[in-house]
Amino acid sequence: MEKTRVFLVDDHEVLLAGLTYIINSQPDMEVVGVALDANYAVNAVAAMLPDILLLDISLPDLSGLHVIDTLKERAHKTKIIMLTMYDDEGYLSEAIRRGAAGFILKQSPQTEVINAVRNVVNGMTYIDPVLAGNLVCDFWQKASGGPARLELTRREVDVLRLLALGYSNKETADELVVSVKTIQSHRANIKAKLNLRSRAQLVCYAKDRRII
Known part of the structure; x- marks a missing residue:
């Protein structure tokens, strides 16, 4: 079985180690590279062309949102899932607008990361259930007056x-x-x-x- 190739970008080494272990524990996916900063990540992803890029939205040298823009040209077939600590719908809408295919909260259960990778690699968009629930509530309250x-x-x-x-x-x-x-x-x-x-x-x- 051909495995889904995943590249990880986050400036926290402990989180990278945890994500690497989780993903490599799955029979259908593997981590093919990691990066602690955006500049190295852009060059590595452009060279390796992984199936999935798990990308922190807040990096020390460049915003994850700008990484999306850069990789549109250099690795347009790589699908991007954003990682963030913040349940901010503004980040979500901007990431999706720029071309991200998924959005996951770092504090979510490990299963959400695996579900996101499997859904996105199969052509779907994946939004963390917590954020999705918030969006539903906001929409309902605006539509109904609360x-x-x-x-x-x-x-x-x-x-x-x-x-x-x-x-x-x-x-x-x-x-x-x-x-x-x-x-x-x-x-x-x-x-x-x-x-x-x-x-x-x-x-x-x-x-x-x-x-x-």
Whole structure:
């Protein structure tokens, strides 16, 4: 099986070592080079033409965004996934506008890096779920004017918090020591009170009211 060739760029050696170990542990990918600065990275990537470039957005000598621009000419077939510490939608939109195919938060689980590489090498765009969730919430709040400000009961807040954290109806029922039918009833009441239709909107409301 031909492996996905990955090049890593970050000015933190510990992070590079960790990413190298994670990627080389996968049967379908391998690290073919690393760099601590942008200038070395640009020349190395242009020479090696890896499938994927995992690129820190903040480098000491040159912004990762400028690296994207430079590599458009010198390594246009290499797909770029940006790495950042900051969940800033401005960085995300600018990176995508310049041609990045993915955007990952450094603090995300290791599985997100692997998922990003596999998705991007197959022609898809990959956005870290945390950022994607923030974008959905921003879009929904702008489109709808934000959630209704009706007060929930204490028990409804408890139910909403667990559902927004990803608990299933059964897991929520077990946590609160009630029946699944009771949770379904609370969930229906919450949606009706707040005029919400989906779990994504429940999550957005919970974030907006600092319930999670």
